[in-house]
Amino acid sequence: MADFLLEIGVEELPAIPLLKIVDKIEKSWGELLKEYRLESEYSFDYTPRRLTIQSSLMPLKQADNTVEFFGPPLKIAYKDGEPTGAALGFAKKCGVGVDELTTATKGANEVLYYKQEQKGQETTAVLEEIVKRWIASMEFGKMMRWGDLQEEFIRPIRWIVAKLDEKVVDLELFGVQSGDVSHFHRFATTKSATVDCANYEASLRENSVILDPKEREKIVLEGIEAIEREHGVEVERDSELLSEVVAITEYPTPLLGLFDAKFLELPPEVIITSMKEHQRYFPVFKDGRLINKFVVVSNAVTNDFSKIVAGNERVLLPRLEDALFFYHNDLKRGLKTDGLELVQFIDGLGSLADKIEREKSIAGVLFESYKEQLVKESGKSEAELKELIIRAVDLAKADLMSEMVYEFTELQGLMGYYYAKALGEDDLVALAIKEQYMPVGDNAELPSTIFSTIVAMSSKLDTLYGLFSVGKIPTGSKDPFALRRAVNGLIRSALHYDLSFDIDRLTEALSPLYKEFDTKQLKEFIFERIKKLAKVNPSVVAAVIASGESDINKLFKKIEALNTIVQSQESKELFATFKRVANISKELDLNSDLNVDESLFVEPQESELWSRFKEINGKEYSSYLERLEALFGLKELLDNYFDSVLVNSEDAKLKENRQNTIGAIYKAFRDIADIKEVTL
Numbered sequence: 308m309a310d311f312l313l314e315i316g317v318e319e320l321p322a323i324p325l326l327k328i329v330d331k332i333e334k335s336w337g338e339l340l341k342e343y344r345l346e347s348e349y350s351f352d353y354t355p356r357r358l359t360i361q362s363s364l365m366p367l368k369q370a371d372n373t374v375e376f377f378g379p380p381l382k383i384a385y386k387d388g389e390p391t392g393a394a395l396g397f398a399k400k401c402g403v404g405v406d407e408l409t410t411a412t413k414g415a416n417e418v419l420y421y422k423q424e425q426k427g428q429e430t431t432a433v434l435e436e437i438v439k440r441w442i443a444s445m446e447f448g449k450m451m452r453w454g455d456l457q458e459e460f461i462r463p464i465r466w467i468v469a470k471l472d473e474k475v476v477d478l479e480l481f482g483v484q485s486g487d488v489s490h491f492h493r494f495a496t497t498k499s500a501t502v503d504c505a506n507y508e509a510s511l512r513e514n515s516v517i518l519d520p521k522e523r524e525k526i527v528l529e530g531i532e533a534i535e536r537e538h539g540v541e542v543e544r545d546s547e548l549l550s551e552v553v554a555i556t557e558y559p560t561p562l563l564g565l566f567d568a569k570f571l572e573l574p575p576e577v578i579i580t581s582m583k584e585h586q587r588y589f590p591v592f593k594d595g596r597l598i599n600k601f602v603v604v605s606n607a608v609t610n611d612f613s614k615i616v617a618g619n620e621r622v623l624l625p626r627l628e629d630a631l632f633f634y635h636n637d638l639k640r641g642l643k644t645d646g647l648e649l650v651q652f653i654d655g656l657g658s659l660a661d662k663i664e665r666e667k668s669i670a671g672v673l674f675e676s677y678k679e680q681l682v683k684e685s686g687k688s689e690a691e692l693k694e695l696i697i698r699a700v701d702l703a704k705a706d707l708m709s710e711m712v713y714e715f716t717e718l719q720g721l722m723g724y725y726y727a728k729a730l731g732e733d734d735l736v737a738l739a740i741k742e743q744y745m746p747v748g749d750n751a752e753l754p755s756t757i758f759s760t761i762v763a764m765s766s767k768l769d770t771l772y773g774l775f776s777v778g779k780i781p782t783g784s785k786d787p788f789a790l791r792r793a794v795n796g797l798i799r800s801a802l803h804y805d806l807s808f809d810i811d812r813l814t815e816a817l818s819p820l821y822k823e824f825d826t827k828q829l830k831e832f833i834f835e836r837i838k839k840l841a842k843v844n845p846s847v848v849a850a851v852i853a854s855g856e857s858d859i860n861k862l863f864k865k866i867e868a869l870n871t872i873v874q875s876q877e878s879k880e881l882f883a884t885f886k887r888v889a890n891i892s893k894e895l896d897l898n899s900d901l902n903v904d905e906s907l908f909v910e911p912q913e914s915e916l917w918s919r920f921k922e923i924n925g926k927e928y929s930s931y932l933e934r935l936e937a938l939f940g941l942k943e944l945l946d947n948y949f950d951s952v953l954v955n956s957e958d959a960k961l962k963e964n965r966q967n968t969i970g971a972i973y974k975a976f977r978d979i980a981d982i983k984e985v986t987l
Contacts, residue, residue: 311471314357381410743759
């Protein structure tokens with residue numbers, strides 16, 4: 308074993324592309340060590356100017372290895388005692404003559420076989436290949452070339468340190484030869500110095516480079532805590548921003564900056580976005596309210612940070628001045644949709660103005676379904692709510708024409724909310740504009756009211772039906788318009804607010820708004836999302852879907868009820884009986900009236916079962932689970948029935964009557980789930 312050090316020195320790495328793949332970079336090195344039979348513990352660290360691997364247990368030589376080659380069956384390898392092309396090809400692959408091959412048994416065949424003992428190479432002989440493959444595995448996205456090189460990397464490589472113990476490992480990357488000289492913090496020293504495995508981190512630290520990103524993060528957090536204590540404020544700790552700041556600094560120092568209080572007239576999100584997205588500043592609060600301060604993390608090495616603070620305050624000022632100018636201009640203009648007719652939505656679906664008109668129609672359909680819940684939620688009249696829903700949809704995209712959203716696209720919807728509030732729109736309308744894109748992710752926050760939910764659903768439904776109507780349907784893992792996420796949002800919203808969401812009825816109502824398309828394909832797409840979201844035995848979902856239920860809300864309630872039965876201790880015994888019920892009913896037309904003539908009952912078990920079933924089937928139940936439990940409660944009577952009654956009687960009338968008896972029971976189950984689909 309030996310100490311090993313690899314440092315790839317680069318021009319400043321962009322933080323976000325690095326952070327996206329940083330775990331893969333570390334993992335890739337371990338996978339390569341395993342492949343090359345050099346497995347050992349190692350650490351991976353990074354700063355903006357270096358990617359580093361260190362190990363104190365690097366093997367000096369690969370482990371020996373045995374490789375087995377299995378060839379063609381002997382009956383193919385030889386013909387009339389002579390080797391065929393298959394045998395010759397296998398020998399060539401093994402790098403030996405045919406006479407050096409042996410045989411082995413593989414499965415039911417005797418095949419050609421060759422075993423090769425591979426002696427491990429010296430580590431120094433394979434390290435260059437490993438490092439090059441490691442570098443090639445880093446998929447940052449956009450890459451660049453420099454000088455006259457044809458190879459690409461995220462940033463130019465400027466130096467390489469590669470050492471095993473105290474010896475330099477000879478390798479070359481992008482025209483740069485390895486050595487033992489590293490470069491330090493730009494502001495601490497312009498000098499470079501020889502480093503070795505033992506003093507590497509200490510040398511960096513002496514020259515203002517903290518190698519470990521976790522240590523840099525700790526320094527940032529401790530600095531923020533010190534600012535909070537000294538000034539009596541709270542600093543927002545955004546985990547993504549923190550990771551980015553750590554990735555762009557080698558020697559971080561958190562500092563408190565100030566901006567003019569007049570900018571607090573702006574919505575807080577505008578100020579925060581200006582600071583976070585453009586300057587990587589942490590916003591500062593007091594008593595839960597944003598104040599005119601910020602925290603910047605400096606990468607400078609100095610005893611006087613006043614100029615650093617002043618410089619950052621100066622850089623932030625024009626951004627906030629622009630934002631305030633945009634804000635006042637937008638308020639003067641008001642929330643207007645003029646111009647949206649010139650903005651194309653999707654090819655084949657017209658402009659954003661066309662989309663708004665479709666969404667208003669969809670909102671009208673949803674309003675009719677949910678108006679009782681809306682009235683109860685808001686206390687407003689139906690007529691007023693219907694007018695407000697249409698108003699909200701009409702204004703929802705208006706802020707896309709604002710100067711503020713043009714500058715800060717991530718604030719769409721949110722700016723519409725602030726403008727609507729400032730311009731005196733109803734609170735429900737303003738909130739719906741703000742929440743129209745919710746949920747923005749699979750576990751993200753839902754709209755806070757049913758009113759907002761209708762506006763958000765209208766947008767998602769138009770996108771979903773519209774894209775299917777023009778053939779832009781997700782395939783495999785490709786979903787460029789996030790339609791899977793849209794369906795997840797629709798389902799989660801319907802379930803959260805206990806809203807009826809009948810796919811068949813919606814499709815019938817909405818289809819006239821779009822070009823004719825295969826609506827069955829859309830329904831299957833939605834049901835696929837249901838299977839993913841349900842998180843139960845897949846056959847339970849399949850059984851409920853097979854019942855023909857198209858209301859997503861009811862469908863999930865049925866799934867929950869059936870899953871409760873499936874998870875019970877006696878489920879196997881229950882389903883054994885009821886699978887028999889399903890098998891007897893499989894040739895019956897369950898859509899027809901299954902007439903049961905009680906005068907044809909011969910055995911007492913027939914009357915007993917039918918009487919109990921009618922009692923169960925005629926009752927009202929508070930839940931699907933209660934109804935299922937009652938139906939499954941027929942098990943003992945059914946077992947007695949099957950023991951005593953010959954269903955397939957030679958008497959045709961008796962046979963039909965008995966089949967209809969069992970079919971009626973199966974049909975009652977199928978209103979909730981097709982029990983034959985359940986597998987345990």
